[in-house]
Amino acid sequence: MTKRTRLLSVLAAAALTLSAAIPAMAAAKPTITMSGSTSVAPLVSLLAKKYLSVCGHCVNFKLLQGGSDIGVADAAAGRVTIGNSSRDPKPSDPGGLVFTKIARDAVCIVTNTANPLPTIDQAGVQAIFGGGVRTWSSVPGATQRGTIDIYVRTPGSGTQDAFQRIFMGATRVFGGASPKTSNGLIQQLVTSDEAGIGYVSLYFTNGLHAVPYQGVPCTLRNAKSGQYGGSRNFYMVTRGAPKGAAKAWIKWITHTSTAASIVGTDWVPLH
């Protein structure tokens, strides 16, 4: 029994020391958790990397994804510090949220490089993505024949919201289209499917043919100049006004020129 008592007392002492250490450890670096849009994620990764080197690793970043709606819901429930959103606030969003704009971005319609559509207008987009036209042979300028493979985003995606609002208007997206969870997936699928068509954020158009919308090519320059018709906003969403470490982080993004130059690489800075 003495052996057991000794063992127990050692364990108790260890537990006590650990519990004393907890408050000391708790005063460590703050963590900023972000979740949400897959379109905003690459931008936020780059910004976070730069911010860490600028402020001397003053915070811990944690970046999850899941889509803009997930980011908004997570921020509203307090599950994350900041929700990343690539769509504007909707009336159905929970109350008490603050949307801080950090950049602008372009949404490009993309097809496979073997099928370079010269241009497409809004009626064309609505016809194809709405399911009215289902064969490439009916699409002017298409080199493919056969059924059109439409790739769209899942309901939680901000890019999908932006696409619906900017391009589709009141027309519903074809119910038989394959919903995918990220820009990266759409990029991958349209790259490997010659009969494919989809929409992605400008950053994800590598290896694809970005279809000019109403005659205007989908490029960064046209997005910056405002000529390209398919732009949307990037937001960081917080519950109430941003506080503490998150406030400093968002201020750095929106006010410094370092951040603006990073944004300017593939997105449209605000200033």
Next chain:
Amino acid sequence: MTKAAPAEGQPGDRTDQRTELVLGALSAAVLLLIAFMIVFVFTKAWPSFSHNGLAWFGGGGNVDEQLTNIFNSPADPGDYVYTLHAWPLLYSTALITGGAVLIGTALSLLSAMFIVEFAPPWLAKVLQPVIRLLAAVPSVIYGLIALLVLVPFVGNDLISGDEKESVQFVIQLDGTGLIVGVLVLTVMISPIMIAIVTDALRSVPRGWTEGAAALGVNRFRALRTVGLRAARPAIVAAAVLATARALGEAIMLSMVSGSHAFAPNPLDGVTFFFEPALTFAAAIVDHADELSVTPSGQTIYAFAAVLLISSAFLSFAGWVARRSMRKYTLAAR
């Protein structure tokens, strides 16, 4: 089971009682946890059922659209949208699970007969680790290989442009679909069945099959009529186990059976096999992102509740079937 107790009044009595209490409490705690699980899942799922009533299981409308509408419900709890007619999910689950179990049972019975009777001894020995290997492979690896090998094959080589066109206004065909899901699921659930049936066939008393042989029956027929009959409870048990496994398979199916909650239409002919299908378990995986939005979360828990009820029903059905077959069990057992 031995429960011989030590003589009363021994010094170890209290340790005995304490041990019994502690172990019993632990077991009861786990039982409570399981009961909580069932209660919680049903509590969370209830709003979805109550808003739809029996129409929850009925048809009508595009399930994907309905799920999107639920996800986009207004923020006010009074305005939550719950409308869901989950018939396509029910139908797909029945199709995929039933198809896999049917094909799997046939495959397993034949394989078990092969291992027990017709295989040369070296091959029978090799097949044992083979079965165990197939049972051990994680479902995500089945899904990976199917997604990178089978699906492109089906999508590019088996589905013709005409077939795609024939359904193009309803659904898009891309290789993921019913046939790939059913085939891979069959391979996944067969090892369990084969192991159980082989054991059962092996424990049929030799006298029975030899008696049949003495009557002039050939090996196959003897095995079929005597061995399989004697092993019927085991076959039922194996089928129930396999069905439970098939019902619960979520990851592999979400990868290869297509992400549309679509009810494949047998009237489409061959295209029926290429149409996407979504089971309840795969639907939970596909829509797991939406758990954070309350009405969506409740709908997803409703899927889980359906799965729980099905598993419970399965165990009960298996138990009933095995009881009714008790008169056929081997006297030696």
Next chain:
Amino acid sequence: MSTHAQTRPAPGLWERIRGNESWSIGDRIGVGLAWGAGLLLCAIAAAIVLYMLVRGLQYLSFSDVFSHPLPGLGETGGGFLDPILGTFVVAMLGTVIAGPLGVSIAVWLTEYARPAWLARAVESGVEIVAGTPSIVLAIFGLIVFQQSFFSFLSPTGEGATPLGRSFIVAGAMMSLIALPLVVGATREALHSIPRHVREASYALGKDRASTIRRVLLPASRRGIGTGVTLGMGRIIGDTAIVFILLGATLRFEPNGGLPGWDLLTGNGSTLTTYVFHNSPAGEGGQPEKAYAAAFVLLAIVLALNFAVDMITRGRGKSWTH
């Protein structure tokens, strides 16, 4: 059976009778199908193993095993050290919880089991857990661990709502997967110990608790080992629970500052979710990494199964003289 002086070995019996058999077409087809089924199984297993071997070795590089994944989902490059460690962490957590718990339940069911209705209920409960799909266990885990009572077990945002996803949470739910296996194997092992062993122990004056501790459990070591290893194998191969309960990150994301505990309450990934996320079904466009990780995963699972074989093949203790 034979009245002759010489005994006929059983296999010979079939050979002798074959001359009198009548094979109908249906029976011949049956045998053919049986052969086909057996060979098909071998072919499928060989195909899976060979394909994984070829692809895995093709894409697996030593640096992969020892480098960290890139933090962004969808970026190319990086290795999978974190997922490998994550797999071990989850397997350890699950086994550490399921092992003692499973053995306790099995011991209680075989040695005590009073009152009888409780014993039957516990048995049914374990069976229910065995039959529940892991995806249902996963979302059940979310319900439980997103209560603020458990906020210390997972990263908690500023709203004091726990994320409900962490290694501890995943490990806890994983233990439910391994539990029925441990309980079943231990019960079998305990059942196979003949009564006279227990009675001898009681006759020597030991009470039941000591008998269990000193005689029965050590004798059941092999069975317990089998159950635990089987459970570990199932845990390592499970994706659904990790997918839901570990957060969508590829690297370790520790939570808080306490060394060790921050890892356990933080997020991360395991080999299974890594393979899933890098396959065409997930975010990543890196099927090569998926193949490499799948190869490592398969190797681990097969090694575990081999270990189970080794354990069960060892000579069992004989209770008779």
